[in-house]
Amino acid sequence: MIAxxxxxxxxxxxxxxxxxxxxLVVISAIAMMLDRPVPLAALLVLVGLAYxxxxxxxxxxxxxxxxxxxxxxxxxxxxxxxxxxxxAGAVMVLRIAAAMAAANLVTMTTRLDAMIALVTxxxxxxxxxxxxxxxxxxxxxxxxxxxxxxxxxxxxxEAWRARSAKKPGWRVVPPVLLGALEDADRVAEAxxxxxxxx
Amino acid sequence: MERNIAxxxxxxxxxxxxxxxxxxxxxxxVPITAQSLGVMLCGTVLGARRGALAVALYLxxxxxxxxxxxxxxxxxxxxxxxxAGFLWGYPVAAFVTGWIVQHWRASVGPVALVAxxxxxxxxxxxxxxxxxxxxxxxxxxxPTIAASMAxxxxxxxxxxGLAALITQSLARARPQSLLSRQ
Numbered sequence: 001m002i003a004x005x006x007x008x009x010x011x012x013x014x015x016x017x018x019x020x021x022x023x024l025v026v027i028s029a030i031a032m033m034l035d036r037p038v039p040l041a042a043l044l045v046l047v048g049l050a051y052x053x054x055x056x057x058x059x060x061x062x063x064x065x066x067x068x069x070x071x072x073x074x075x076x077x078x079x080x081x082x083x084x085x086x087x088a089g090a091v092m093v094l095r096i097a098a099a100m101a102a103a104n105l106v107t108m109t110t111r112l113d114a115m116i117a118l119v120t121x122x123x124x125x126x127x128x129x130x131x132x133x134x135x136x137x138x139x140x141x142x143x144x145x146x147x148x149x150x151x152x153x154x155x156x157x158e159a160w161r162a163r164s165a166k167k168p169g170w171r172v173v174p175p176v177l178l179g180a181l182e183d184a185d186r187v188a189e190a191x192x193x194x195x196x197x198x
Numbered sequence: 199m200e201r202n203i204a205x206x207x208x209x210x211x212x213x214x215x216x217x218x219x220x221x222x223x224x225x226x227x228v229p230i231t232a233q234s235l236g237v238m239l240c241g242t243v244l245g246a247r248r249g250a251l252a253v254a255l256y257l258x259x260x261x262x263x264x265x266x267x268x269x270x271x272x273x274x275x276x277x278x279x280x281x282a283g284f285l286w287g288y289p290v291a292a293f294v295t296g297w298i299v300q301h302w303r304a305s306v307g308p309v310a311l312v313a314x315x316x317x318x319x320x321x322x323x324x325x326x327x328x329x330x331x332x333x334x335x336x337x338x339x340x341p342t343i344a345a346s347m348a349x350x351x352x353x354x355x356x357x358x359g360l361a362a363l364i365t366q367s368l369a370r371a372r373p374q375s376l377l378s379r380q
Contacts, residue, residue, distance in 0.1 A: 028278050035319050035335050066270065072280055079346075091335040099278040104340045107263050107273030115262035134203055138255055138339045141207035142214075146266065149208070150217040173235075174367045176212065177243060184208045188201035188321045197199050 011053035237362035238361035241295030250293035283329015311362035
């Protein structure tokens with residue numbers, strides 16, 4: 001599984017993850033509070049300049065991530081034109097674009113391990129409810145088991161196709177679930193055998 | 199403790215796998231996938247608390263930068279985008295779905311259907327509508343936003359039906375596997 005961090009180094013990569021996340025919260029809040037198109041456009045330009053600091057390839061990479069938004073933006077513009085409220089439409093589109101572009105910039109310039117470290121640090125005050133070791137273990141286990149689950153799902157679909165002319169539908173999901181439950185029991189046993197979580 | 203961590207982590211991985219199977223993009227940018235099916239199943243199979251935690255873990259890892267949300271999206275952007283309300287509502291939806299299955303001890307299939315519809319359709323849509331409303335300027339009426347969500351309704355009702363069928367077949371194959379009923 002490939003994380004979404006951009007391999008192109010920018011001046012934003014060395015900035016601590018906590019600082020970037022705090023900045024993102026502030027920018028999103030500002031985007032939600034502004035309700036006129038011009039200041040929102042200025043905010044979007046500002047975020048765009050932050051991308052530009054990474055060079056042409058980085059900007060292109062970032063635009064690629066935003067492409068799935070295009071149909072939504074077209075629908076929103078069309079809808080507001082029908083309602084004859086072009087300004088409201090512009091506000092909505094600019095707001096979504098600015099907030100998502102800023103969030104995506106943080107994702108593209110922060111490594112997964114830095115993010116995990118940050119999350120476990122933020123969660124520390126919750127330690128009576130959510131022990132940091134348990135959280136770190138759960139994150140690591142989940143990431144490790146995505147390819148395992150995916151492999152089992154694929155294998156069951158293959159087995160289905162080998163026996164039936166129909167497409168494998170929901171009927172392959174129950175065995176996948178049973179497999180997950182069995183795996184969980186074995187993983188728990190292995191964790192306990194290695195000293196457990198306490 | 200160890201067993202709960204393992205269950206939560208593995209079911210979070212399972213939602214990730216279900217979310218990345220082939221799917222269709224709708225014009226409003228909210229893709230139709232088995233993602234919400236995974237959320238429903240976490241509730242009906244694991245029960246309220248573990249189900250909600252599995253969904254929360256899945257979302258946290260997606261936010262940290264793995265492309266495991268519907269349609270191979272991921273990172274922080276979807277959490278501030280137009281469908282962000284649905285994402286924020288997922289853990290609550292899974293909790294309510296699980297709670298209903300845990301506390302209403304009728305035949306599991308119909309209960310799972312009602313629970314999925316109440317938690318992962320009814321309640322979740324309130325979150326989804328609120329999420330899109332946050333982006334809309336004051337002049338856009340809430341009913342307009344609510345109406346635009348109606349296009350997802352048929353797909354989600356089908357998925358609630360599938361969640362019920364899957365839960366029921368799990369209960370038939372091995373009754374003790376439904377941890378929500380223990």
